[in-house]
Amino acid sequence: MNELNVLEVDKCDVNIREHSILANVSIRIPQGTITALVGHNGAGKSTLIKAIIGSQEKSAGRISVVGVGQDDQFSEYKRQFSYIPEEPLLMSELTVYQHFQLYQKSYNIPDDSFRRKVDQYSEAFELTDKLDDYPESLSKGMRQKAQTICALLPDVPLLLIDEPFMGLDVYAGAYLERVLVELKKAGTSILLTTHQLDKVRELADYFVMLKDGAVSSTGAVEEFHELDRRHP
Numbered sequence: 001m002n003e004l005n006v007l008e009v010d011k012c013d014v015n016i017r018e019h020s021i022l023a024n025v026s027i028r029i030p031q032g033t034i035t036a037l038v039g040h041n042g043a044g045k046s047t048l049i050k051a052i053i054g055s056q057e058k059s060a061g062r063i064s065v066v067g068v069g070q071d072d073q074f075s076e077y078k079r080q081f082s083y084i085p086e087e088p089l090l091m092s093e094l095t096v097y098q099h100f101q102l103y104q105k106s107y108n109i110p111d112d113s114f115r116r117k118v119d120q121y122s123e124a125f126e127l128t129d130k131l132d133d134y135p136e137s138l139s140k141g142m143r144q145k146a147q148t149i150c151a152l153l154p155d156v157p158l159l160l161i162d163e164p165f166m167g168l169d170v171y172a173g174a175y176l177e178r179v180l181v182e183l184k185k186a187g188t189s190i191l192l193t194t195h196q197l198d199k200v201r202e203l204a205d206y207f208v209m210l211k212d213g214a215v216s217s218t219g220a221v222e223e224f225h226e227l228d229r230r231h232p
């Protein structure tokens with residue numbers, strides 16, 4: 001990994017109520033690549049993503065995105081990435097379109113780019129007739145699609161996704177896969193967690209495996225195949 005690193009996580013510890021959840025975790029995500037964060041249930045994948053986005057406090061270590069330190073300039077740091085959570089986190093008092101507008105404001109998205117992306121993604125995810133609806137009247141999959149579109153609106157160097165294909169139908173999942181590949185080609189770095197090992201092989205350039213809150217192995221995705229064959 002000798003490309004420019006967009007995300008650098010350096011020796012991070014996370015403790016929750018005296019329990020060590022992540023210990024001495026270091027990862028590097030190079031520019032224009034997809035990295036899959038894998039590991040068993042409870043390995044610490046979501047906790048690491050939450051530590052990166054800043055919703056889970058770390059007790060040690062340093063995290064930076066394109067050189068902007070999480071502990072140095074948090075509001076500038078937050079504008080360098082977008083995030084798709086495992087469970088949609090939409091606000092009950094805002095319509096789907098108002099969520100998109102909130103993202104436009106937070107990330108200063110120019111009007112033309114905003115309109116083009118809202119049209120493109122709403123159509124592709126079949127949400128065009130739901131834009132004025134509130135989250136409670138949407139199915140879980142529709143909420144997940146709305147949340148996914150929000151994260152795809154800004155042009156950011158890093159996209160973090162916790163279980164990207166969970167809750168999406170086959171068509172929407174395949175579309176999202178194509179979008180992720182296009183974003184990567186355009187230079188975006190993507191860190192995603194998944195239990196779907198076929199997706200790791202199809203999509204990822206690199207993998208990071210967590211075990212009991214620590215990095216147990218990491219490398220190019222071809223080495224992941226090898227690992228797989230050694231531990232069927």
Ligand SMILES: Nc1ncnc2c1ncn2[C@@H]1O[C@H](COP(=O)(O)OP(=O)(O)OP(=O)(O)O)[C@@H](O)[C@H]1O
Pocket residue numbers: 016021039040041042043044045046047048
């Ligand atoms: N808020 C919390 N309070 C206490 N323990 C927590 C909390 N959040 C996570 N944990 C613990 O941290 C560990 C890692 O959880 P995490 O959700 O990060 O795992 P994961 O790898 O994402 O798992 P999964 O594949 O099941 O989503 C687990 O042992 C979990 O019980």
